[in-house]
Structures are given as C-alpha cells and as structure tokens.
Amino acid sequence: MHIDTLSTPCVLVDIDRVKANIGRAQTYANTHGFALRPHIKTHKIPAFARLQVEAGARGITCQKLGEAEVMADAGLDDILISYNLVGIDKLTRLAALARRVRLTVAADSPYTVAGYNDIARAADVSFDVLIECDTGGGRCGVQTPEDALTLAATLGGGARFAGLMTYPAAGKTAEMAAWIDRALAVFSAASVPVGTVSAGGTPDLWRAHTTPGLTEYRPGTYVYMDRSQVAAGAATMADCALTVLATVVSKPRPDRAIIDAGTKSLTSDLLGMEGFGHVPACPQAIVSGLSEEHGILRAEHGLPEIGARLRIVPNHACVVSNMFDHVYLVSGDRVLDCIPVAARGRVS
Ligand SMILES: Cc1ncc(COP(=O)(O)O)c(C=O)c1O
Missing domain, CATH: 2.40.37.20 (D-serine dehydratase-like domain)
Structure with a gap:
C-alpha cells in the first residue's frame, strides 16, 4: 500500500528511522557507560517500548500512571514514573502497579513522601523512590542537595530511597552536572548511597556523558525527533x-x-x-x-x-x-x- x-x-511513522534513532542513542549510552530509560510519552506505543528495551534500554519512563498501566499490560516490567503521585486514587493504583512490575516513582516534597510511605505500609508493597531535584529546570524538584538528603531520610519501609532524578532545562547540562556533583558529595558525607542518578531530555542527549555520576538517561523525543530537536542541534x-x-x-x-x-x-x-x-x-x-x-x-x-x-x-x-x-x-x-x-x- x-x-x-x-x-x-x-x-506516518518511518520505522527505519525509528530503529536508527533507537540504535544510535543506545550505542552512545553503551559507549559512555550509562543506561537508557526512554520516556514513552513520545510514542505511547508498547511495540516501540519493546523495541527500546530489546535494543538495550534498562526499562522505560512514563509521565503518568495511566501510561504506565498500559505499558505494564503490554508486558513492560521495569517502569519509572517520573512524576509526584498525589492523592489516594493515584496511590491506590500505584500500589496495584507495584505488585505487577519493578516500579520507581519520583518525589520532591514531604507530602508526596508521606503518601508513598503510607501506601507502602497499608498495601504491603515495595517500590523505589527517586528524589526529584531542580537543577535549573525551574519545574518540580527540591531546591538544594541538603533538601534532597533530608527528604531521602524520611522514606522508609516499602518506599525505598533509590537515588536522584532531574529534568534539566535544555542547554543547562553544565549547571545540572555541578548540582549533581554537590549532591553526591552531600550524600557521601552522610554515608547515604545513591544508586541511581537519572537525567533526561533529547536536546542534550548527546552531552549526557559530560555529567560525572550519571547512571541513566531518559530521552523521549529521540525516538521520533522533530523540528524542535533539529533546531536544538540534536x-x-x-x-x-x-x-x-x-x-x-x-x-x-x-x-x-x-x-x-x-x-x-x-x-x-x-x-x-x-x-x-x-x-x-x-x-x-x-x-x-x-x-x-x-x-x-x-x-x-x-x-x-x-x-x-x-x-x-x-x-x-x-x-x-x-x-x-x-x-x-x-x-x-x-x-x-x-x-x-x-x-x-x-x-x-
Ligand atoms: C521528567 C522527564 N524526563 C524525560 C523527558 C524526555 O524529554 P525529551 O522528550 O526532550 O527527550 C521529559 C519530557 O517531557 C520529562 O518530563
């Protein structure tokens, strides 16, 4: 046809270009020794998430619980929801999802952490939590590395502290790297291990290797690319x-x-x-x-x-x-x- x-x-989605984009980013991540956890909000299609995982991605990222539920139904089993989940309706669904997949969620406030601690206890489930850090993006995130450490210390029981997450502003990789560097020093001084350091964003994907301590990167748009990514030089x-x-x-x-x-x-x-x-x-x-x-x-x-x-x-x-x-x-x-x-x- x-x-x-x-x-x-x-x-129209050109499958040859999709495969080339996935392969190029995975090769880059492999070369520099960090994991990819692609953000599926770009394609929203389980078959493409599977292509990303088969190419070597550690798991996937979703912005919303609803996206994560669709992906879990399709067999994707390692999911980060890079979002503060607030409200008992969301927490109940979070607990149900945590029983089905290896789940990680984001938190940047005592309010969110309290919800995670409570639901983990009440539903007897466990999941990982990344403290979201505002490294210059000006959206969600704790404002200082010390605040990240204080918040991490309040996680307990089934809601396990697993590391740090940030979504930096495009073009601000250096600021993000400096913030992460300070945070790792603060956590190290307190003898709190930071398993995951996760950043994202396609405009700066090809600069990801310049952030020391980064363990995973969450590109989303890279799978399709678009006019804005061409303008950004990505x-x-x-x-x-x-x-x-x-x-x-x-x-x-x-x-x-x-x-x-x-x-x-x-x-x-x-x-x-x-x-x-x-x-x-x-x-x-x-x-x-x-x-x-x-x-x-x-x-x-x-x-x-x-x-x-x-x-x-x-x-x-x-x-x-x-x-x-x-x-x-x-x-x-x-x-x-x-x-x-x-x-x-x-x-x-
Ligand atoms: C938390 C988070 N991570 C990763 C991404 C992926 O960004 P991009 O589509 O530029 O790769 C986004 C995009 O909205 C995001 O909000």
Whole structure:
C-alpha cells in the first residue's frame, strides 16, 4: 500500500528511522557507560517500548500512571514514573502497579513522601523512590542537595530511597552536572548511597556523558525527533521519523495554500520557532498559521496545488502522538501497518 491511499490528515511513522534513532542513542549510552530509560510519552506505543528495551534500554519512563498501566499490560516490567503521585486514587493504583512490575516513582516534597510511605505500609508493597531535584529546570524538584538528603531520610519501609532524578532545562547540562556533583558529595558525607542518578531530555542527549555520576538517561523525543530537536542541534531532518500527512484543500492566492491539518493535528506548539512545522517537499513554505482544521502555508512562489499531499515534520512530535488514535508505520512511501497509540490520552 502507498501512502497516497491514506485519508488525511494522518500520522506516518518511518520505522527505519525509528530503529536508527533507537540504535544510535543506545550505542552512545553503551559507549559512555550509562543506561537508557526512554520516556514513552513520545510514542505511547508498547511495540516501540519493546523495541527500546530489546535494543538495550534498562526499562522505560512514563509521565503518568495511566501510561504506565498500559505499558505494564503490554508486558513492560521495569517502569519509572517520573512524576509526584498525589492523592489516594493515584496511590491506590500505584500500589496495584507495584505488585505487577519493578516500579520507581519520583518525589520532591514531604507530602508526596508521606503518601508513598503510607501506601507502602497499608498495601504491603515495595517500590523505589527517586528524589526529584531542580537543577535549573525551574519545574518540580527540591531546591538544594541538603533538601534532597533530608527528604531521602524520611522514606522508609516499602518506599525505598533509590537515588536522584532531574529534568534539566535544555542547554543547562553544565549547571545540572555541578548540582549533581554537590549532591553526591552531600550524600557521601552522610554515608547515604545513591544508586541511581537519572537525567533526561533529547536536546542534550548527546552531552549526557559530560555529567560525572550519571547512571541513566531518559530521552523521549529521540525516538521520533522533530523540528524542535533539529533546531536544538540534536538531530537532522533526515532523522525525523514522524510526519503528519496532509492534503492541500484550497489555494486562494498564489502565495497561500491551505492544508487539512490544523491545531488538532499539528498542535499549536511553536517552541520558540517561526511556523508550525517543516514541509520537506516545499522547504520555502512557512506553516504560518493554524486554526483547528486548517493550516496556512505561505511562500512567495512554488506552493503546491490543490490535491497535493504533503508530509509535515511537526514542531513537537510528542503532542502530535497524543492527538491520533492510530499511526501508520511506513518505510519510505510504503505503508506497512496501522497501529494504535495505546497510551494516547492516558493523562491521569
Ligand atoms: C521528567 C522527564 N524526563 C524525560 C523527558 C524526555 O524529554 P525529551 O522528550 O526532550 O527527550 C521529559 C519530557 O517531557 C520529562 O518530563
């Protein structure tokens, strides 16, 4: 089957590029002696998680319990949920999951730790806990290495302290490395072993080896890559595995063409760039605007005619994954399969 037979808009995933991206990152991690724990929020597809583990990944990372439950159902058995799980509903599900897989969760507050300690005791389960550290990313995380040590000391019973976790801001590897270095000194002075030091983020994936003490890295977007990763220098357009296939449905002026992919396909993420995607077949075109179901392509000349079908590299592949029930696996222009995005929409 050729991609021209597919109804648009739809998502194409080039399996050859996926395999190359997985292999390249795993080889890099192996070369530098740290583990990979890929973040599946990018693809949300168990078969791709299995490919990552078969290539050598230690396990997987999920952002949400719902994603982790889908992956556990599919047989993935070593899962980090890189999120503070708060509330009895989540803790009850956490306990159920801890009985099925080797589970690790994140905590950055006494509130979260108390919930983990209580559920481990009440449900008689054990799981690992990483203290999340704000090493410059400005999102979750304890603010100092001393706070990390104090919080780690409050874990007990089945909720076991297993190490440190951080999600640094893109381009801030050096700051993160300095923070981790100080933290390891603080833990060492207190004679508290730190088993895992986990960082993540595709923009700085290829700099991961410059952080002494790092034991694992959690890249997510690397599996597909996207326009933002090309802009960050982490990939080339030739590495981008996920594209949105769209059709030109209107050409009101020579310098404006309208495609059938809007925010519900490409998402409204700009991530600091101009335009909402890259059109390899018409590189001079800018995807200058989107409404829900329309995308506006602008170029002085050479815009495609009505009926033309275009592959668009989105700015942010992970959120595109969350918009579609299925993706088409392709090799070049050949459609190989149609597979469900099983963990799509599992945001709780
Ligand atoms: C905690 C955490 N780890 C890892 C990642 C993976 O980042 P990237 O998709 O840039 O590889 C993310 C992305 O949101 C994240 O939030």
